[in-house]
Amino acid sequence: MTKAKICFIGAGNMPRAIIGGLVASGYDPHLIHATNPSAPKLDAMRADFGIHTSHDNLAAARDADVVVLSVKPQLMEAVCRELSPAIDKQLLITIAAGIPERRYHDYFGKQVKLIRTMPNTPMLLGLGMTGLYAPAKIGEADRALAGMLMQSCGDILWVEKEEDINKVIALAGSSPAYFFLFVEAMVEAGMALNMTEEAARHLAQQAAVGAAAMMKANPKQSLAQLREAVTSKGGTTAQAIATFEQGGLRPLVKQAMGNCIKRAEEMANTF
Numbered sequence: 578m579t580k581a582k583i584c585f586i587g588a589g590n591m592p593r594a595i596i597g598g599l600v601a602s603g604y605d606p607h608l609i610h611a612t613n614p615s616a617p618k619l620d621a622m623r624a625d626f627g628i629h630t631s632h633d634n635l636a637a638a639r640d641a642d643v644v645v646l647s648v649k650p651q652l653m654e655a656v657c658r659e660l661s662p663a664i665d666k667q668l669l670i671t672i673a674a675g676i677p678e679r680r681y682h683d684y685f686g687k688q689v690k691l692i693r694t695m696p697n698t699p700m701l702l703g704l705g706m707t708g709l710y711a712p713a714k715i716g717e718a719d720r721a722l723a724g725m726l727m728q729s730c731g732d733i734l735w736v737e738k739e740e741d742i743n744k745v746i747a748l749a750g751s752s753p754a755y756f757f758l759f760v761e762a763m764v765e766a767g768m769a770l771n772m773t774e775e776a777a778r779h780l781a782q783q784a785a786v787g788a789a790a791m792m793k794a795n796p797k798q799s800l801a802q803l804r805e806a807v808t809s810k811g812g813t814t815a816q817a818i819a820t821f822e823q824g825g826l827r828p829l830v831k832q833a834m835g836n837c838i839k840r841a842e843e844m845a846n847t848f
């Protein structure tokens with residue numbers, strides 16, 4: 578495993594997931610530094626993962642080999658302008674949605690080495706999915722370093738065209754929230770049938786975990802085959818599935834993912 582010093586600028590939900598995954602995979606916590614304006618998130622990260630923390634973006638970035646830009650897209654320009662004097666040969670990795678790679682050179686006021694990534698929160702459990710895009714000028718060693726960091730917390734997929742990062746957002750970055758919404762709706766339906774929230778959640782979430790594990794364990798079986806194996810002819814599941822299909826679940830999912838991508842494109846024109 579590399580000995581690169583990694584600094585996360587911004588210590589919110591996503592860096593917490595990546596740092597948790599990195600440390601659990603055996604990455605030395607003393608090589609990891611996170612910065613944030615407010616103290617509570619840093620205190621929690623220090624306590625949970627044993628990493629270094631501070632409020633000083635510039636000093637942390639200056640001391641790092643890899644700087645992971647992990648603030649909200651709205652704050653990215655101001656943060657990059659602040660960091661610029663500290664950036665020289667470091668590899669920059671951004672996890673921000675929306676902002677195109679070319680914009681970062683403007684933000685920093687100079688050419689920087691930057692890889693765009695789109696991770697997701699299951700990285701905290703080592704079950705993440707990250708899409709990565711690097712412009713042609715980025716060398717093999719830097720690609721390998723970014724890939725290794727993200728792969729220590731889950732699966733990775735390199736995309737060749739930058740626009741494909743927006744498809745990664747729709748399919749993986751944002752999609753844990755879709756699954757939570759679906760299970761939330763199932764739990765609400767269970768509660769409407771007079772089940773306790775605890776029992777309904779236990780049933781629905783374990784079914785979700787089991788279904789996810791079956792998809793992963795059976796890559797040669799199509800998703801339709803897995804679905805059909807649950808769906809007895811004239812049985813109960815068939816009624817539920819027909820209700821979803823008649824209610825337009827598939828076009829609704831297509832529309833939701835299309836709107837997700839549209840928002841990423843709007844952000845690219847805004848920030």
Ligand SMILES: NC(=O)c1ccc[n+]([C@@H]2O[C@H](COP(=O)([O-])OP(=O)(O)OC[C@H]3O[C@@H](n4cnc5c(N)ncnc54)[C@H](OP(=O)(O)O)[C@@H]3O)[C@@H](O)[C@H]2O)c1
Pocket residue numbers: 586587588589590591592612613614615616618634647648649650652656672673674695696697698750751
């Ligand atoms: N959450 C996801 O599932 C997900 C997935 C993929 C990518 N992303 C991307 O990850 C980035 C961060 O998202 P998030 O969900 O982690 O957001 P978040 O939880 O709101 O975290 C953002 C953090 O940045 C901190 N911050 C604000 N100003 C700062 C500054 N000047 N210097 C350093 N830190 C600063 C905030 O601190 P305070 O709270 O003290 O203001 C906050 O802790 C976004 O660009 C997003 O597009 C998120």
